[in-house]
Structures are given as structure tokens and as C-alpha cells.
Amino acid sequence: MNTSDRISVDLQEGVDTMSYKEDVRMIKALADENRLRILECLHHGEKCACVILEELSITQSTLSHHMKLLCDCGLVDSRKDGRWMHYSISEEGKNRFKDMFSHYLETIDSDGGCSCDKCE
Amino acid sequence: MNTSDRISVDLQEGVDTMSYKEDVRMIKALADENRLRILECLHHGEKCACVILEELSITQSTLSHHMKLLCDCGLVDSRKDGRWMHYSISEEGKNRFKDMFSHYLETIDSDGGCSCDKCE
């Protein structure tokens, strides 16, 4: 994926600000210690909420809050089974994240000179 | 890089909480619309602060704040040239970021069953 691929997503109106906002929302979903722990918890497959809760030092309502953020950004899938909620990494979400990060972390070889009209 | 690679980084004491904290710090460095714009600005090579400033709708002091965060987390290198500051993506930092994200976004095939002793 290259720059123009992503920019083309942004149509006339929202000026491309939309894409940044959504990307920030995705990134923020990862920007928390406990949510990183939760993701590691899900590395090996689906887990139910009570198992995740035992691995963390937080209350149940806080876990529910974190799971909501992870699900809302598309990185985690949820499945309700009776009283229990099962969570797992979404393959599709995972790939969307990888693409996004690749985009911002890429560098494109060029002359590398500063295009500033003042300095240099 | 696999899970044990990263966990081995955390020695006895800080209990591995250190690694999470550092990872969160890195992720938060990306979790802002303007900082994402700055990174795109640097895709094609080194740029001086005044050029970056022209591309964003923020004041100079705000830009300075953002650049500090990006540099402190190791993703951006800075070079002072007289009055001007030149910024560029750090290749090494970029790779550290990629490794970290790969870690949290990986999934390891296994049975996938829930290890909970209550449900199912």
C-alpha cells in the first residue's frame, strides 16, 4: 500500500481529516498497558472474559470498557455464548492495522534535501 | 520476533511492566492526528521545521512539542543546522516500531479453545 492508496480514500469533503481521525482512533485503541496485555492474552486464540480478567489487575467494569474499545476499532471480535463473552483477534482487523502502520512507518527514497525556500 | 524474545527483555525486577510502559509510550507518540501528518511529511526525507509548520494548522510551540515527542520515542532523528532544525525518520526507530507492532498483532495458531475452567 502506498501513500496515494490511502489518500484516495478521503473524498472531497471531510478533506482527508477523516482518515487521520480514524487512524488515531485505531492507534489509541492500542495505547494502553492493559489493552496490550489483553492482546497478548488473545495471541493463542479465543478467550472468554473471565479468563482475561484473571490475568489483569483491574475490575470487571474496567475490563468491559477496554474490550469495548478493542472491539469498536475492529481489532477484536466478540462472540456471545450464553452468559459468557468470547473474544478473539480479528484477522481482518489485524491486517487493517498492519497496513495502517506500514503506511506511516514507510519511507520513500528520494534526494532527501529540504524543500524549504529559506534554509540551505 | 516472537513472544519470548520480547519477554526476555524484561528482567526480574520491573516485572515486565517496563516493556509495556515503553511500548505504550511509543504507541502514544503516533496517537495524534498532527503527528501522523508530520510523519507523512517526512516520508520523502529530511525536512526542516519551518516546512513542516507550513503544512499544519498549529502554532510553532505546538509543533515543537510534537517534534519532541516523536524524537524522544526514537522514531524521528533531529539535526541542528544553525538556526534550523532538520527532522527525518529514523531507520532504526522505524524498525523498532515495526517489530513492536508485529508482536502485538501476531496470532499463533493453536486449538483456539477457551482455557477457562468455568465455561464450556
Next chain:
DNA sequence: CAGATGTATTCATACTTGTCAATATATCGA
């Protein structure tokens, strides 16, 4: 149906963070 249990929601609170104005610092040019 009634109590127990797993999860979600609401609310209040402490903390973090993005922003700008004002100011400080550093460097250049005359």
C-alpha cells in the same frame, strides 16, 4: 419463578494531553 452469575452501563474522579500565548534561548546578518 427466584436467586445466582457473567457482562455492560452509568457516574464520579484523578490524571493525561493537545493547544496557544508569552517568554526564553540560540544563531545569523548588518
Next chain:
DNA sequence: TCGATATATTGACAAGTATGAATACATCTG
């Protein structure tokens, strides 16, 4: 040396967020 210019720092403030207690909701079990 003195003013201009580029960047950094400080301080204040509004907005966002992680947290837990209390409570609501849903589902199971007897």
C-alpha cells in the same frame, strides 16, 4: 553589538481517558 529570525520552554486551560463503585441487564440453574 544589536535586531531579526528559528526553535524551545513555561504556564494555563479545555478536552479526553482510565479507573472503580454501584447498578442494570441477561442468562443460567434449581
